[in-house]
Amino acid sequence: MKRIIFSPAFLIGISLSLSLAGCGGPDSQKAESASEQSMADTAEAVSDTTAVITDTATLASPTEPATATTEKSSPKPAEKVKAKPATSTSAISQGKALMAKSDCFACHKTDVKLVGPAYEEVAAKYPDTEENFSKLADKIVNGGAGVWGEVPMSPHPQISSSDAKKMAQYILSLK
Structure with missing residues (x-):
């Protein structure tokens, strides 16, 4: 089973396109109102389900379903390294x-x-x-x-x- 993750910008763009397509007809007022509500619902859903993918290996496994990791990896402390002398x-x-x-x-x-x-x-x-x-x-x-x-x-x-x-x-x- 493949899992497709859409970016928030893509989903908002689709909603915007749908709202613009409804302009000009007799029901355009209703379509515009429904489209605005749809955009608000989409933005809310996207903000609730946004995940940070930190392990791409879990997305590429052919035997297991794709998963997304929501944990952010902690940065490693900087190691002190002495600069190498410039040896020509x-x-x-x-x-x-x-x-x-x-x-x-x-x-x-x-x-x-x-x-x-x-x-x-x-x-x-x-x-x-x-x-x-x-x-x-x-x-x-x-x-x-x-x-x-x-x-x-x-x-x-x-x-x-x-x-x-x-x-x-x-x-x-x-x-």
């Missing part, structure tokens, strides 16, 4: 090129754990923030241990802090 595509591509020239891929792969974690795992763990770019750049230059297991990451003092930061930006862009 230039910095990301420079970081990728710097990593290709280094020995990083001897211990790390993009999507598979080797000696160290996969870069995608690192990207999933650390959000793209200035703080994390600096933190990871420091680990690249000075080395580190204990975060991803017992095998320590060797230091790379030959890499400048700014280059290490670009490398970290590339890694965190792999989300």
Whole structure:
């Protein structure tokens, strides 16, 4: 069984059309009066039965009759989200090129754990923030241990802090 829902404007328009069609004949006075009453009844009925549809899935089910939900869904509270730092595509591509020239891929792969974690795992763990770019750049230059297991990451003092930061930006862009 299909259910058809007419908008209030449509119903009032139909009533108005009917009232205009009755003008000009000998019974036009009676028709006009009846039409005005019909319009008032229609407007009252529409205001009493107006429903807010919030779940369109209930209208599209082929096995069940269509229904309308009259409850208004409550708005979700706004989530606090830190703005992502603007990491330029230039910095990301420079970081990728710097990593290709280094020995990083001897211990790390993009999507598979080797000696160290996969870069995608690192990207999933650390959000793209200035703080994390600096933190990871420091680990690249000075080395580190204990975060991803017992095998320590060797230091790379030959890499400048700014280059290490670009490398970290590339890694965190792999989300």
